[in-house]
Amino acid sequence: MGLVVAVTGAGSGLGRALAVRLAADGTRLILVGRRAGRLRETRDACVAGGGKAGDIVELPLDLTGPDAAAAVAEAATTAFDGLDALVNNAAQARFGALDRTGMATFAGLLQVNLVAPAALSQAVAPLLRRSRGTIVNVGSIGGLLAVPGRSYYGAAKAGLHHLTRSLARELAPDIRVNAVLPGAVDTEMYDDLGIDDDDVARLRTEMVRTTPLGRMGRPEDVVPWIVMLLGPAAAWMTGSLLVVDGGRSC
Template sequence: MMVHALAGKNLVITGAGTGIGAAVARLAVEAGAHAVLVGRRADALRSCVEQVDRAHRANLVVCPADIGDEDSTAELVDTALAELGHVDGLVNNAGIARFASLENADLADLALMFRVHVSGPAQLIRGLLPSLRQQRGSVVNVTSVGGSLATPNRSFYGATKAAINHLTRSLAIELAPEVRVNAILPGPVDTPIYDDLGMDQAGTDALRNQLISATPLGRFGTPDEVAAWVCQLLSPAGAWITGTLLPIDGGRCA
């Protein structure tokens, strides 16, 4: 894949402390990009930087911020532009999962997931839009196959992912031709999100086993396997792709 075409590109990557976001950051910066790494935990962001080859660490800026907080996201826009000068690409990867049946679900969790998965990314796209337009940039939203599949006991999570999927397709038309907007829809990927689902360990283990059995390739994906496709869409190799919802899911949606 032509990730070398990211050389000299300026990126903002949310949820960059662990998992897919950290993998995107490592791949992009080692291909020559500069990036502002965003996440709630500064220690996780610093750990991501330490995993990058020393020759490229100066190309990374750590910016602790909560995408679910409107004021924090507004400050992030100012920081990113001050640090980078302009932005060529935005990766909205920050995510949170709360799984429960309708009877047991907390409406506060629905509001939280909507802020993180929908309103935060929308605010970030809007704040960076003048720079993205000037650079004829690219937005990649990392969503989930959960936004396409009907999944009991995960309805609130799936609803917020469906919302960002719809936002992706609508903005792809609205912001064309200057800005491309696409989404990557991962299936089950082995990331720390499964450590914080609001479920007990037995429930989490049962869920993981169910996801593996429902995935034709018979395993969880890895963050690196998803990150390569994110970088492809950010690069000039994806220059004629917009409004696409791309499942990277081991056949989960087949």
């Protein structure tokens, strides 16, 4: 039987691309996301790519809800009697200057990008201890770079990076915890940054200009590194922050 992996933010972008790749490899999946229709599209893509429909569970929920983490653990137990890996991929980005961005925005970023991954890690840790499994967090080079107008998002991702390294020590040797830190990956997230279309266009131009390899990333540039961290090649890796950014953070 294949590994059992829960992927959050599975309804689009990097999460969908990862799910399709894992399904093709025979992985049993718990697809977690806010929109049921988008999860169904991901499931269909997984099946079209060679996955088995019976090996895929769709779990539409808001990860910031009080019972969300427990629901993921329960789904893994009910459907597959366990869990081998958790990929904390769900994220939210909001950009804006300090004097134009309220604390409610900051609180929301912390809830999605930091509190939810912490709660999920806590909820599934007993299952992962049993399987000697792994957690992969999807961070961002935004948590490494100091950029005006992106301080709240960067702080939330920096917190996730610290959580990764701290839990790697706390949960060892039973559970490995690592993170992938992508640069600017061209996904639907850029359609929902809280800024107007002209600012988004300028942002995209800036991302390309400041990336040595001369383009934004694509989900398929990042997915193989997550797959590597989930598998035996990373058996002696924990606490690593793996940067995949076209050189932008150099």
